[in-house]
Amino acid sequence: AKKIHVFARPTSRYWERAAAMAEKMSHMTECQMILHEMDDHAALKDALEESTLLINATSVGMVPDVTGTVIPDKTLFHTVADVVYEPRETRLLREAREAGCPTFNGMYMLLHQGVKAFHIWTGLDMPVEIVREKYFK
Numbered sequence: 001a002k003k004i005h006v007f008a009r010p011t012s013r014y015w016e017r018a019a020a021m022a023e024k025m026s027h028m029t030e031c032q033m034i035l036h037e038m039d040d041h042a043a044l045k046d047a048l049e050e051s052t053l054l055i056n057a058t059s060v061g062m063v064p065d066v067t068g069t070v071i072p073d074k075t076l077f078h079t080v081a082d083v084v085y086e087p088r089e090t091r092l093l094r095e096a097r098e099a100g101c102p103t104f105n106g107m108y109m110l111l112h113q114g115v116k117a118f119h120i121w122t123g124l125d126m127p128v129e130i131v132r133e134k135y136f137k
Contacts, residue, residue, distance in 0.1 A: 003032045005047035007070075010037050020122040038070075048076040054096075061090035069095070077101045085110045107136060 005023075008018045022033040036043040036128045048054060051059040059070040071077070080096035083106035085098065093103045111131065117125035 001031050003050075005034050005036060005043075005051065007036050007038045007040075007044060007047075008038075024077060042100070045076060048078070051078060053079045053081065056080075056084065056090075056092055059084065061092050062086060067091060069108065074099050079103070083109055111136070112116075 006018055006022060008015055012018075017104050019035050025031060026035040034047075036047065038044075048052060048071070051117050054071065056070050057130050058070060061082065063086050066087055069091060074095050077096040077099045078100045081092060081104050084090050085106040088105050088107060089097075090105070096103045111128070114128045114131070117126060118124065125131040
């Protein structure tokens with residue numbers, strides 16, 4: 001990636017960490033990382049118009065608040081990834097799919113976090129195909 005736009009709430013306890021990470025990544029790599037305030041709708045619109053992938057890495061849209069979405073303007077979608085895994089199709093993913101965009105949810109992220117944890121705790125390889133077959137239909 002040449003540029004990554006990160007949107008966060010300036011009141012979040014993670015704002016300073018996000019700002020430091022954006023600065024560090026921009027200096028250490030050839031990728032420009034830009035931090036924006038989540039409520040800056042003009043910056044969000046501009047960032048999405050120049051982007052090919054949107055990743056929601058928040059809990060917005062996850063159980064119990066399944067009606068929430070981080071992108072209220074459906075015309076701005078491209079490929080949309082949502083790391084939320086419950087529900088499997090969030091409002092964000094449903095609206096992006098309905099707009100004709102490719103989408104994917106957080107189930108495989110969750111699976112591969114489990115693979116790593118399983119190995120750490122047991123020293124064994126997790127039977128990924130069995131888990132995928134049983135839970136990822």
